[in-house]
Amino acid sequence: MNEDGSPAGAARQVRVLAEAVAEIEGAAGAAAPRWVWASADSAYAPLLPVRVGRCHDLALVEALLCAHEGWFGAPRSLGAAWARLKGLPVPEDLPASADSGDQESLFAPDRLQLPPGVDALTAVVAVHADQVRRIAAIADAGQRNRFKLLVAAESAGGLVAAEMAYDGLPWRVDVHNALLTELLGPRPQIPGAIPQRLAELTVRLQEALGARPFNPDSHTQVIKAFGEAGLRLTSTRSWVVREIDHPAAEILIRYKELSRLHAAHGWAWQDAWVRGGRFRPEYVVGGVVSGRWAGRGGGALQIPRILRGAVVADPGWCLVVADAAQLEPRVLAALSRDAGLARTAAGGDLYEALAAAAFRGERDKAKLGLLGAMYGQTSGDIGPLLATLRRQYPAAMGYVEAAARTGEEGGIVRSVLGRPCPPPSAEWMDRAEQGRQDQAAEPDGVRDWAAARDGGRDGEGDAVGRSTRARGRFTRNFVIQSSASDWALVLLAMLRRRLTALEESASGRPHLVFFQHDEIIVHAPRDAAEAVVAAITASADEATRLVFGDTPVRLPMVPVVVDAYAEAK
DNA sequence: ATCTGGCACCTG
DNA sequence: CTCGCAGGTGCCAGAT
Structure with missing residues (x-):
């Protein structure tokens, strides 16, 4: 055509x-x-x-x-x-x-x-x-x-x-099995049976609490059993359980770790998703509203770190793993065209540069403040950090605050390439309208719409403020996350083209095997590794130019050549 | 028996 | 992983 x-x-x-x-x-x-x-x-x-x-x-x-x-x-x-x-x-x-x-x-x-x-x-x-x-x-x-x-x-x-x-992601079943056996005991002969190690931990947990048999997977039963042993537990979150000084807490934590591995990435998962030495998930392009991909089946986008040793290149091949360093703050610098922030994003460690410029060298504060600004954090001791950022980087902070305001007013924001965020729900609009009417009805009420977000009111008004602020945090983050996703997608397209252009060796051609928001893995014949590394860095520069035009901000993609994914970070 | 919401925990 | 964004998956418990 x-x-x-x-x-x-x-x-x-x-x-x-x-x-x-x-x-x-x-x-x-x-x-x-x-x-x-x-x-x-x-x-x-x-x-x-x-x-x-x-x-x-x-x-x-x-x-x-x-x-x-x-x-x-x-x-x-x-x-x-x-x-x-x-x-x-x-x-x-x-x-x-x-x-x-x-x-x-x-x-x-x-x-x-x-x-x-x-x-x-x-x-x-x-x-x-x-x-x-x-x-x-x-x-x-x-x-x-x-x-x-x-x-x-x-x-x-x-x-x-x-x-x-x-193509699938290279997956060594033997490595995976060895890990499962080491942690959970031998694979149960009867499918669906509880692995030995989990059964042992269940018994030890019951003994430690002096409790009758109960199901450690049931929050209700766990809280009840702890309660009967005189241990008050408000939830079974692991960081809550960790606070309890009792042998049972330790056993429960261990049980939860292993149980999760077994349920989410155990033998059943392997049977369902790994075939012929490849993990074959499905990717859903644009499955997230921000333009990020979603996964369908097998949890492609949540491979736990502990299993990354099973992702191993074929003999004679290697993995080139690359991820974008500090992508979101760099995207903010490029988006907002804040000259000061762009300077901190022109070189190596952005947070280090930010700390030197505005936080007396305190990198932790610089990082916490910038992340808080991008996510709309309000709690904690973040106020002074945000004030510093607002003073030093007015364009960047103005950019995210304008996005938040647009959201709070029920508006739409877009990524750098024009992908729009979803509009607020009808329920949200109704609530917002109710909030406006309540405010107008107040004799001495502050007429300013934005006052709703400052809370301090009881009942109905508070709920309106909460949902208004939540919408603001969403649009505030959307402009950054979606623009980062635009960049990553363009990079992916550029890289695919460059990889196709590489000469095919006797063993085959390098190909993409994994993509997760800001991270990619290329499976490549060993002798092609250097060419792949070059293709990745060139694609990142090309994507930056295409998406953000002329900007001093660098969006570096850092490639590492490894045998196994686990070696990459 | 099957569906749904809440919870918990894995990822960026 | 509590504080602040975006997801998926599995389990339990209660509703249908």
């Missing part, structure tokens, strides 16, 4: 789609096409391992556009987009299906949610043309070409997510 969305050539029928796609990609060289499809899940996943260079993902882009147009969480299937275009009733999205996708599913009309009789190709062409028009309208409205960059990066994210789900 042409850039304006019109068809660039005649439709043709192919017998084996994957072969045809590979042929077109291989022959096109630099002029490789941008594939337009309903979604990577439906169209790209079945083609793998055939790779494409770039795409326009109608579902991901539809979601971005609808959100930008004020309809958050709108159905995003091809059929839904088509229905909006034609003024038809819009079908809800189908729940995510776990099917691995055969060739048929590409054009299966029921997956695409198109009305009977509507040809998929016709719908793709029409919806794409419409999206191109809507994107151009946003660019015209003053977002320059940044939203277009977001659309391209989000689509590229769809490719990466599908590829990583296909």
Whole structure:
């Protein structure tokens, strides 16, 4: 298709789609096409391992556009987009299906949610043309070409997510098993049975309390058993339990640690999610409102540190692990164009530089203050730190405070590339309206709307203030988290392109195997490690330029070449 | 028997 | 991990 969305050539029928796609990609060289499809899940996943260079993902882009147009969480299937275009009733999205996708599913009309009789190709062409028009309208409205960059990066994210789900994260079952056996005892013969070590700890816990048998997984029973032993426990949070000076507390803590490992990442988890030496989670691009990815199944985004020793490169290969250092404060410096804060973010340790400039060298205070400013913290001894920051970095603090104010007033904020935050709920708006009326009714009440957030009032007014402040903290943090996510997504897209351009060695080509907010892992043949390191740092610089333009702020990505993920930090 | 909310704890 | 943002998953307990 042409850039304006019109068809660039005649439709043709192919017998084996994957072969045809590979042929077109291989022959096109630099002029490789941008594939337009309903979604990577439906169209790209079945083609793998055939790779494409770039795409326009109608579902991901539809979601971005609808959100930008004020309809958050709108159905995003091809059929839904088509229905909006034609003024038809819009079908809800189908729940995510776990099917691995055969060739048929590409054009299966029921997956695409198109009305009977509507040809998929016709719908793709029409919806794409419409999206191109809507994107151009946003660019015209003053977002320059940044939203277009977001659309391209989000689509590229769809490719990466599908590829990583296909390739999987290298996972050594033997290392994982050795760890489980060491900590929990041998794997129970009967599936679902309680491992030896957990059973022992349960008995020891009961003995230490002099209690009848109870279930240590039950908060109610634990609190009751401790109570009967004369130990007051208000909750079973581990940091609460740790305060208690009694042998039973220690045993319970240990039980909870091991029980969690067993339940969340034990043998059952391994059976379900690890196949052929690969952990295969699904990634949900844009699954978090801020644009961060979510995971589906297996807890891809919460691999506990203790298990990272099981993530090991194949023989002859290595892992290049890279994470963005102090990403969010650097993003704030770039976003707000605060000259002073930018200076602290131009080099190595941002907090160190901040401490030297404003906190008499006290790094802890510098870090605490800046994090508190970004999250909207009010409690603790943070007041003086915030005051210092406000005085020294008025532009940066003004930026987050303006975002908070917009949220408190019920408004919408956006990421640097134009991804909007969700509007407040109807309930929130009702509460806010109630708060306004209460205030107007007060004879000597402060008329200023913002007074609601200062609390100090009882009952109803307090609840209004709380929810108002919560919304402010959300939008305050949203501008930073979502812009950081924009940057990471663009970096991912740039890196994918650079990795594809690397020469394929005898053992294969480096590929992305993990992405978690501001951290990536590339699995690479050993002799390609240096090239991958260079590709990562170059991609970070490129992403900074594309997303933030001309800024003195550095957003460094720090790569480390290792055999196992656990060695990386 | 199945669903849902609360709790707890893992990640950035 | 209490203080302040964003998530996922598993378990229990109570409701349906």
